[in-house]
Amino acid sequence: MAELHLTVTYKKKQMRPLLWLAYVVFPLWSLVAPFTIGLIVTMVLSKSLSLPPLFTFGLIFFLSIAFILGLAYSAFAEDKSxxxxxxxxxxxxxxxxxxxxxxxxxxxxxxxAELIETSQETYLRLGFKSDDSTVSLSLSSFDRKQLEEMLLAVELWGKQCERGDRLIGYQKELQGENTTKDLPGYTQMWEEELARRFHATTFIPLEPGKELQDGKLVVEKQLAFGGLSAIYLVQKEKKDLYVLKEAVVPEDVDEDNRKIAEEYLMRESKMLFSLSHPHIASVVDYFVEEGRTYLLLNYIHGQDLRQLIAQNGVQKESIVIDWVRQLAEAIAYLHSQDPPVIHRDITPDNMVLRENGDVIIIDFGAANEFVGTATGTLIGKQAYIAPEQLRGKACPQSDLYALGGTAFYLLTGRDPVPLSQPDLLKVLPESN
Known part of the structure; x- marks a missing residue:
């Protein structure tokens, strides 16, 4: 899915007879009716038809209606998404x-949104305020993993929806069940789609519902958190979704280095705030609140390149060349700043493909530089880290090294072997 788009199959048992009927009558309306209409028209034009004109017109009209109704009925019966x-x-x-x-x-x-139980079935009933309509969906007609994803969508985006207690309990039960069975469930839709994009490098993270900036930002979900940072999905002014990155200075850092790190973060954040490039996710705000430092980034709808390759296989050389060209332009823009801006984490996970074919660098913020500077922590994935970056001496060429590793992955479906010089022709699929 290039943009967050979930297709849930709803196989209602009562629709099966209608579907079979559509298959049975398919030859009549799709073949016989058009053929008969064509035959009648041909005979009329050749003046070899002796039927009365009114009867002929009525027959053509009837067959046309049969074809249109058959087409509509087939679409009606087969639509289950x-x-x-x-x-x-x-x-x-x-x-x-x-x-x-x-x-x-x-x-x-x-x-x-609430659960309704009858003696034979349990239904998910959705109510709409625009026209007071309701629709009841049989739970047994869903794949359980898809149902879990659908319920998460209702939770995440149905901001004005009042969810019943039984539904909330059922959703938690469903999530626990899928976790026990080692199924991706909602993780596949959002945590894999979002959290995997942002690296969390041990403190108490913000809880969902926490308000920041006098209520303008509301934390919707924790995407990732760890020792030095946390990442959240937030909603701004009850409208658009953004990614909020929180950076913290470790408690064991002495006061002098803490001040240096905080000043560095502020300086880098202001600089990143001024960057503007069509292939880079923008930093839209930087603020400090309750002793915590935050970066607000645009949320880019799309699929990261690692997930794309995992789902669709390696890409053609011409496509990869176009993607790498776009990324190289973005990296060149970063390196042209004074001083040069080094991303340090160019990997397939941090590139998102939009529906229009644009590739966007995400997870770009001061937090990467900040964490590395304040703590000496190595930022980046080993397979994509240049030798000088391993020694703590990242430079613009380090990003180019990582870009080459990313291209290798897109063409082969494999992460490059760290600190090696692979023979691309030996691992490149012949189809490319």
Whole structure:
């Protein structure tokens, strides 16, 4: 998925007879009707048809209606997908009557979500405030992993939706079940899609619901956290999603180095705030609150290149060349600053492909430089780290080394062997 787009299959048992009926009558409306219409028109044009004109017109009209109804019925019976994006949710055609003929609903229309049990089935009932319509979805008609992802979407984007206690309990139970079975569940949709992009390098992170900047920012989810930083998905002014990076100075750093590190972070943050390039995720704000330092970055919708290769396989050489060209332009822009800005972590995980084909460098912020400077911590993945960076002497050429390693991965599907000089022709698939 180039942009967060979840397709959930909803196989309602009551629709199976209708689907089989569509298959049975398919030859009649899709083949017989058009063929008969064509035959009649041909005979009329050749003046070899002796039927009355009114009867002929009525027959053509009837067959045309049969074809149109057959086409509509087939689409109605075969549509079993629920499409979920950041903007809203679209339901299958057969649910149109319950939805008062409005199949797509924006998230701000969703007023309630609750579980309803009958003697035979449990339903997820969604209520919409725009027209007071409700739709009941049978839980047994969902794949359980997809159902978990759908419920997470309701939790994440249905800001005005009141979720019932039973639904919340069921969702937690479902998440625990999938964790026990070692299934990705919602992790695959968001934690893998988002958290994996941002490196967390031991302190208490902010909890979901925490407000910052006088309520302008609300923490939606912890994406990653560790010894030196935390990353959150936040919503700004109840509208757009952003990524918030929190950087902290380790407690064991002496006061002088702490001040140096904090000044460095402030200086680097202000510099990064001024950067603007179409292939770099922008730092949109920098602030300090309650003794914590934060960077606010644009959230880039798309799929990171590591995930793309894992799902779709290695890419053609021409495609990789175009991606590397875009990335090289962005890196050249960073290195052209005074002083040069070194990313230090150019990897497939930190590149996102948008729907329009643009590749964007993400996780770019002062936190990487800050952590490395304040603590001597090595930033970057071993397979993509240049020798001089291993010695703590990162330079602009270090990013180019990592870019070459990224290209190697895109062409082969393998991480490069650290500090080696591989023969690309021996590992490059022949299809490329």
């Amino acid at each position: 629920i499409h979920i994006t950041k903007e809203g949710i679209s339901f299958p055609l057969f649910l149109l009557p319950a939805l008062k003929l409005k199949r797509h609903r924006n998230w701000d229309e969703l007023a309630s």
